[in-house]
Amino acid sequence: MESQQENRQDFEPFIVAFVCNWCTYTAADLAGTSRLQIPKNVHLIRVMCTGMVDSQYIIKALLEGADGVLVSGCHPGDCHYINGNFKARRRMKLLQAMLATMGIEPQRLRLTWIGASDGIQFAKTMRELVEQVRQLGPNPGAARSVA
Ligand code: FES
Structure with missing residues (x-):
């Protein structure tokens, strides 16, 4: 049990983050x-x-080597395309439920809102996400074919 904990501390997860330009x-x-x-x-x-982050992009990332995926964009009400972030939120909920049926922990997929002036929040979120995924261990659904 202890060595499993130590292995997790050595594990460096690979995270793919789809981030909104704006x-x-x-x-x-x-x-x-x-x-x-x-x-x-x-x-x-x-x-x-x-x-515009299609579910296929996320599933492909998780199946081809990512240990975690982040989708992050404008705060509700600030989307430059009116309701793109609301569509993303609905899509993420469905995807998280689907991942569980594939044997992939839903916690490997996270959606956040980080505004343009939130550099500190961005750095904090990335550190937290890496740590959360590190605790989960390697993604069991990943083929590990991506370098
Ligand atoms: S433009 Fe940023 S989430 Fe839509």
């Missing part, structure tokens, strides 16, 4: 220019809106 990506940029500490195991994919 909010979270800008926050990531701000976090970088502010020299905030951001885990290096988070791979950002910039999208124009969380509403």
Whole structure:
């Protein structure tokens, strides 16, 4: 039991983060220019809106090597495409239920709202997410074929 805990501490999860160009990506940029500490195991994919993050992108990421996926965009009411983030929220709920049936912990998928000026929040969320996924261990659904 103890060695399993130690193994988890050594485990470096690979996280794919789909981030909205208008909010979270800008926050990531701000976090970088502010020299905030951001885990290096988070791979950002910039999208124009969380509403365009298709379920297939998330499932593909989880099946091909990601240990966790984040979708992050504008706060409710701030979406540049009116309701893209609400569509994303509905999609994430369904996907989390579906992941459980695939044997993948729903906690591996997270949706957050991080505004453009929230560099500190961005860095904090990334650190928390990496730690949460580290505690879950390697994704049992990943084929580990992605380098
Ligand atoms: S434009 Fe940012 S979530 Fe829609």
